Amino acid sequence: MKQDRPKDYAFWSIAITLVLVFALVPVLWLLSISLKPPEQIADGRVIPETFSLDNYKSLFEGGFDESPFLHPLVNSIVIALITTVIAITLAAFTAYAIARLEFPGKRLILAGALAIAMFPPISTVGPLFDMWRAFGIYDTYPGLIIPYLTFSLPLAIYVLTAFFREIPWDLEQAAQVDGATPFQAFTKVIMPLAAPGVFTAAILVFIFCWNDFVFAISLTSSNSSRTVPAALAFFTGESTFTEPTGSIAAAAILVTIPIIVFVLIFQRRIVSGLTAGAVKG
């Protein structure tokens, strides 16, 4: 942002502040609730009268097997990571082919990918539920990874195709002349240059898996494969008569942390301009 134009600067500062407030107030509210003891939850205060970490402690009580949160958290991380790795690998090859090669059915693949991305996931849940039970992958990791792949691949393919198209073809030919096999040219020249795109796609896929509720709630039945968003729905209060609001809030806060970490790590890689200087410019 150019600070030498105070009017612009002021305008953008206000706009950004508004957006930040709009986005962060619910999170602050959630944080506030998670820090309140159960009896103060409905007191309407933003800053809790008394701070308590009981809600957080309750999440981890009973260790890995008994806690309502730990096992789903591990499930979430493992499922999201596996899906991301598989989706990015497949999407990278697909996108490369789409960006570089002429082959019959190229348009069909892109159109198909787009169609799938637009398909409402909820409508596939019923059939999947029946099929997964028949296949014996109901309530397992693959049972979630497969539908996640279906819905995240189109997105990843689109993002990566756009990035691959930006990479000058000459670079790849230069690599070939330099003695690289097509695979070496892809891994040593094309992929490093497409890194911003790869990380962008990876973050999008990871967040999609991490946040999914529809598949997670429908295709799992126990904590052995249930992910955090679904597990939250099964939280119970300290007694039969207490609302689990506090612990849900605490879990919701905790569950956003990996996403924040993930984005912070990779956002530094999502800098465009990495290709600057490749060719005349």
Add this chain to the structure above:
Amino acid sequence: MSEIALEGVTKVFDDGYEAVKDMNLDIGDGEFMILVGPSGCGKSTALRMIAGLEDITSGELKIDGEEVNDRSPKDRDIAMVFQNYALYPHMTVRENMGFALKLAGVDKAEIDQKVEEAARTLDLEQHLDRRPANLSGGQRQRVAMGRAIVRNPKAFLMDEPLSNLDAKLRVQMRTEVARIQSDLETTTVYVTHDQTEAMTLGDRVAVMRAGVLQQVGTPEELYDRPRNLFVAGFIGSPAMNFMPGEISGARLKLPIGEVEVSQLSGGGDGQVVVGLRPENIEDATIVGDDLKQQRGVEFEAEIDLVESLGSDLYAYFHIESEGVESELLADLVGESLSETGAGGLREGQERVVARLDPTSKVRRRQKAQLWADTAKLHLFDPESGERLG
């Protein structure tokens, strides 16, 4: 070190466009061969076929006597310098230059040594750890050259390597390229559309037009004995002047006068196209009398424009004539001739440019006595465009 031979090489693209037609060219060991021609003449396609980046539709490509048609670029042991340099932006200059060696499994110490040696040759030592984005155009160009020479390949292929540089740097790098090539004595194929580059750099020059090789020869051969109208018009700057002529017996009738053409063999009577290079026209007041008596024609012309370059003086004038029509020249009008200001070949009046001695006193819009050295005339068949005699 090696020879490259193209035997009947043809390239037809998927859409049916024939980019290179039956090209035969032998490039000797250590030779600097230039492929030159206007844009779209197939010169880059020919180069890319040698590199293996483009499939050969028919014909044979041999490197060191071995057919390499079906070998992938990496198995041909050639290095290429791209027009846009195609440097790897995520690698430093050192890594860019050493990439090929690294792929070939050369050990690190040797790579470092070779890269540094090449960097010394190219004056890139202080930039080895920078990335291409932080280099100037000339430095990037040198890195691209460095990437090629580090490998000590069988041949260098250069695709308009200097066209992205500004005029001054281009001249400087031209000398550099020539020096490096003659030091290394590596077979080089160099593509350019710039006939000055072609003339100054090449051991031999191959002129192409519309996918067909027109003439291959040393720069002098191309200049002194162009095989057809296209080569005549393309090589030389300012371009050759053309005018219609008529031969009857031993006399040639030109718009500027009549001359004896005893040197013509088998020409016969009829129409011809006559080419005359700008430097073969001189201010008649400067030419010595004995030379004037010996040969040439003297004529008067009204000068339209005078361009003084210090060392030379270009005078533009018109002569009354029907004009010269040839398909071979049509291509050129938009190309090199427009650059040199001698366009408008097919107009009713012929525009002629003369390169006069700088001491000449000719002035714009004034009549001047000029003298044409008719011993240096080039005669062409108006139908085929082929050279006569």
